[in-house]
Amino acid sequence: MDLKTTIQQLPSSAGIYQYFDKNGRLLYVGKAKNLSNRVKSYWLFTPDLHPNKNLSSRITKMLEQTVSLEYIVVNSEHDALILENSLIKQLHPKYNILLRDDKTYPYIYLDNSQKYPRLDITRKVINSKEITYFGPYSVGARDILNSVYSIVKLVQKKGCLRSKKLCLYYQIDKCLGPCELPISQERYNQEVALAISLIKNKKLLIKKLQEKMEFYAEELRFEEAAQMRDTIDKISRSEINSDIDFASSENFDIFVLGHNETRAVLVKIFMRNGKIISSSHDFINLIQGFDSNEIFTQALVDFYRDEKPPIIAPILLNMEFEDQKLIQTHLSQVFEKKASIIVPQRGKKKDLIDLALLNAQELLKKEKNSDQKTLQELQELCHLEVVPNRVEVFDNSHMAGMATVGAMIVYDNGAFDKNSYRVYHLEAKDEYAQMRETLSRRVESFKKNPAPDLWILDGGATLLNLALDILASNGVHIDVIAISKEKIDAKAHRAKGKAKDIIYTKDEIFRLQESDKRLQWVQNLRDEAHRSAITFHKKTKLKLDQESKLLSLNGISAPKIQKLLNHFGSFELIKSASFEELASILNKKDAKNIKLSYK
Numbered sequence: 001m002d003l004k005t006t007i008q009q010l011p012s013s014a015g016i017y018q019y020f021d022k023n024g025r026l027l028y029v030g031k032a033k034n035l036s037n038r039v040k041s042y043w044l045f046t047p048d049l050h051p052n053k054n055l056s057s058r059i060t061k062m063l064e065q066t067v068s069l070e071y072i073v074v075n076s077e078h079d080a081l082i083l084e085n086s087l088i089k090q091l092h093p094k095y096n097i098l099l100r101d102d103k104t105y106p107y108i109y110l111d112n113s114q115k116y117p118r119l120d121i122t123r124k125v126i127n128s129k130e131i132t133y134f135g136p137y138s139v140g141a142r143d144i145l146n147s148v149y150s151i152v153k154l155v156q157k158k159g160c161l162r163s164k165k166l167c168l169y170y171q172i173d174k175c176l177g178p179c180e181l182p183i184s185q186e187r188y189n190q191e192v193a194l195a196i197s198l199i200k201n202k203k204l205l206i207k208k209l210q211e212k213m214e215f216y217a218e219e220l221r222f223e224e225a226a227q228m229r230d231t232i233d234k235i236s237r238s239e240i241n242s243d244i245d246f247a248s249s250e251n252f253d254i255f256v257l258g259h260n261e262t263r264a265v266l267v268k269i270f271m272r273n274g275k276i277i278s279s280s281h282d283f284i285n286l287i288q289g290f291d292s293n294e295i296f297t298q299a300l301v302d303f304y305r306d307e308k309p310p311i312i313a314p315i316l317l318n319m320e321f322e323d324q325k326l327i328q329t330h331l332s333q334v335f336e337k338k339a340s341i342i343v344p345q346r347g348k349k350k351d352l353i354d355l356a357l358l359n360a361q362e363l364l365k366k367e368k369n370s371d372q373k374t375l376q377e378l379q380e381l382c383h384l385e386v387v388p389n390r391v392e393v394f395d396n397s398h399m400a401g402m403a404t405v406g407a408m409i410v411y412d413n414g415a416f417d418k419n420s421y422r423v424y425h426l427e428a429k430d431e432y433a434q435m436r437e438t439l440s441r442r443v444e445s446f447k448k449n450p451a452p453d454l455w456i457l458d459g460g461a462t463l464l465n466l467a468l469d470i471l472a473s474n475g476v477h478i479d480v481i482a483i484s485k486e487k488i489d490a491k492a493h494r495a496k497g498k499a500k501d502i503i504y505t506k507d508e509i510f511r512l513q514e515s516d517k518r519l520q521w522v523q524n525l526r527d528e529a530h531r532s533a534i535t536f537h538k539k540t541k542l543k544l545d546q547e548s549k550l551l552s553l554n555g556i557s558a559p560k561i562q563k564l565l566n567h568f569g570s571f572e573l574i575k576s577a578s579f580e581e582l583a584s585i586l587n588k589k590d591a592k593n594i595k596l597s598y599k
Helices: 003-008 035-040 057-065 077-091 141-151 185-200 202-218 222-237 292-304 324-335 347-366 372-382 431-444 461-473 517-552 558-568 571-576 579-585 588-597
Strands: 015-020 026-032 068-073 107-111 119-122 131-134 252-259 263-272 275-285 315-317 390-399 402-412 422-425 454-458 479-484 502-504 509-511
Touching: 003 068, 015 035, 015 077, 026 035, 026 057, 026 077, 035 068, 077 292, 077 324, 107 141, 107 185, 119 141, 131 185, 141 185, 141 202, 141 222, 185 202, 202 222, 252 292, 252 347, 263 292, 263 347, 275 347, 292 324, 315 347, 372 517, 390 431, 390 517, 402 431, 402 517, 422 431, 422 517, 431 461, 454 461, 454 517, 461 479, 479 517, 558 571, 558 579, 579 588
Parallel strands: 252 315, 390 454, 454 479
Antiparallel strands: 015 026, 015 068, 107 119, 107 131, 252 263, 263 275, 390 402, 402 422, 479 502, 502 509
C-alpha cells in the first residue's frame, strides 16, 4: 500500500503515527486524538501528494523524506500522549525534539509518626499525612541536609535509636541522646522546629554556615573551613537569587523556555512558601527549528511522571502551547485534582516569569562548548546527522576471561558527565560477545535514559557493524563510529603524540594525522572509557581474588574454584548454593569446606 492510500484509509481513532524514510529509518513520532484528521492536515493531495505549505521548515523537510507511514491505535488521546513520549525516548526519531533530563528530583522529608523524627532524602514519594516534604531540589539536597545536621541536635542516623546507648554524636554535641536519656518531646521538637526553619530559609542556613567557616579559620582548621566554603557555594548555586517578595506562603512550579538559532534552554524554578528554593536548566539541541509545543509537552510529562507530588503547585509558563489543554487534563489525573497551568500577564507571577527568562537569556549567552569547532568538523568528516554534543563511549576489560566488565562514559556539551557513567559485570568471554552484551544492555535502558547523539566504540569495523545491527534491530538510529588502536610491534600506542589510530564510520575509514584535533578528541574520549573500564576491572578482580583466597584457605584449589565459577557464574551464587549443589559439582568434603568459608 502506498503512502497516499495509507493516509486516506487512516481510522478516526486516537493513536500515534510514525513516518519512515526510504531506508526504513524512523523520522518522526506524533500523537493524535483523531489519526485521520491529524495526519491529513500535513498533506495536500492534488495534483500529487505533497506537504502542506503552512508547516514549519523542520516538518516540511521531514515529510519530503517520508515514503511510508505506520500507526498504532489506542483508547484515548491521553494514552497517545504517554505512548508518544515513551517512543521518542526509546527510538530517537530524527526530527523529534528530545529532552534528555527526565530524572526525578529529591525531596527532604520528616516522618512525624516517629517519636523522635529525623530528616532524610527520598526520590520516592509516599502519600501520608504524617510525612512532611520539602523540595523538590535540583541540586544541593544532600549538602542542605548535612548542613542542617551539623547545626541541630536531631537523631543523626536511622539505627541510632535501636542501640539504646549514647554514641559519638552525643559526645560531640550533635545529638540530644534520646536513645538513652529521658529527652522530653517538647525539647526535641525545638530542634525539629529549628531544622525546618533552616531548610525553609536558606539565607539563615548560609549565615550559620558562614559563622562556622569563620570559626574554623580562626582556629586554623583551614581544611574544614574550605569544606564549609564549598558547601555554602553548592547551596547558594541551587537557587536563583530574587528580590521578588511574596508576603504569602504561595507555591509555584515555573517552566520557562528561551532559545536562539541552534539551542533552546528550559529553566525550571521551584517556589515554596513564597521563597525560591531551587532551580535548574536543560539545554536542547535544535536540529531543524524551534517547537515550544514538543518541548513543553515532554518537559511536563517527564517532570511530573505518573506520580502525585507531595506539594501540588500552580504551573507558570512564559507562553501557551498547542497541547496545553491535553497536558492539563493529564496532570489533573496525576494530581487527583484540577491542575493549574497559567501564563501570567502582569503582577508578581509575571515578575517570576521575567526573572526566569532573564536567566534563560544569560545561559544562552554563556553556554559555549570549547570543542564546538572540532565537533562540527568531525560531523562533516564522518557525515554525522547532528553535531555530537552528547556522546557515549564504550570499552570492555578482563584478564584471561576473569573479572569481565564493560564501561560506558558520557561526554556532554564540552565535559565528562560522570553522574551518567555506567559499568557492567559481563558474562561473555570473547571481545565481540562482550561488546554485544554491553551495548544490548544500554539499548534496553533507552526508555529511562534516552539515546545520545553519537556512540564511540573502542574497536574496529567488526564492532561498529555489531553496534549498527543492535540499534537497527531495536528500531533506533544514532550515529556510530569506532576507533582502533594502531599496533606497532604488537603493542598499542595510546600516547596522544604517538598514536596513529584509525577511525571507522559506516561507509569510510580515516587515518588522520597525529596532530589532528578531531582524532585527539576521539582519542581523549576513548582513553577515558578505557580508564573507567580498567578501574572497574581492578576493583572486580580484587574482590574475586579475595573470594578465591577465602576458599583457598579452606582447601579449595584454584582449578576447583574455576570449575565452580564456570558452573555458577559468580561467587555470590556459589555462596548461596546448597550443600547438595556444591557436592554434585565437587564432593561432600569440599562442599562442607565451602559452606564453612562463608559462615
